[in-house]
Amino acid sequence: MNRLTNKVAIVTGASSGIGRVTAKLFAAEGAKVVVGARRQVELESLVAEIKAAGGDAVAGAGDVRSEAYHKALVAAAIENYGKLDIAFNNAGTLGEAGPSTEVSEAGFSDTLAINLTASFLAAKHQIAEMIKHGGGSVVFTSTFVGYSFAFPGVAAYATSKSGLIGLTQALAAEYGPQNVRVNAILPGAVDTDMYREMNDTSDKQAFITNLHALKRVAAPEELARSVLYLASDDASFVTGTATLVDGGASITRT
DSSP: OTTTTTTTEEEETTSHHHHHHHHHHHHHHEEEEEEEEHHHHHHHHHHHHHHTTTOOOEEEEEETTTTHHHHHHHHHHHHHSSOOOOOEEOOOOSSSSOEEEEGGGGHHHHHHHHIIIIIHHHHHHHHHHHTTOOOOEEEEOOOOOTTTBBOOHHHHHHHHHHHHHHHHHHHHHHHHHGEEEEEEEOOOOOSSSSHHHHSSHHHHHHHHHHHHHTTSSSSHHHHHHHHHHHHHHGTTOOOOEEEESSSTTOOOOO
């Protein structure tokens, strides 16, 4: 407990799934948390839950495609808590799926805007602030899709999420001298709304489950604990990594 005492964190995509449980875990471990997503009502309920449990959080709703929104989240951290130590850039979308020969340019571009460009814009302003306070930790949510293997019909998703790995490495190399660590988690299947949207039948869920060595999908809390490790000083010598948290999907052929 209390691995994040006196730390200030931003979590995007915090209204549900991995982002929501990670924000709660950060707060339980002592961090003051700025939570962001599109849905104000869900963010307000999250802040209420964190405060009810004895934590401290503020919310700011907006569109991650907007650079002004990322500036505003950083400003909220400074105005409310005086600094920024941690950022978990988790907001994402499946994007337009289906046969790649039929995916629209707009759909492909929008997926990149949400999953990749938004993460760059977030880190741009987060890292600039972290440097002022002696460093920090940035974590992105990538995926095993397009890294270990891929599926038909998800070219936009795979492209945008695998691009985060290159971004992770570039930023880690560039800002390591300023004590800013940058890492990405690569989840396997996680039982979230996005997972159920992508796998909307029992047959699809059974297929996905069997891809994993553990023969199950993850609970969001399991991913949150991996993010906590990378965010905390426990990972003080870890940077530039693409960390598989995939239940063995990358090594399973049974």
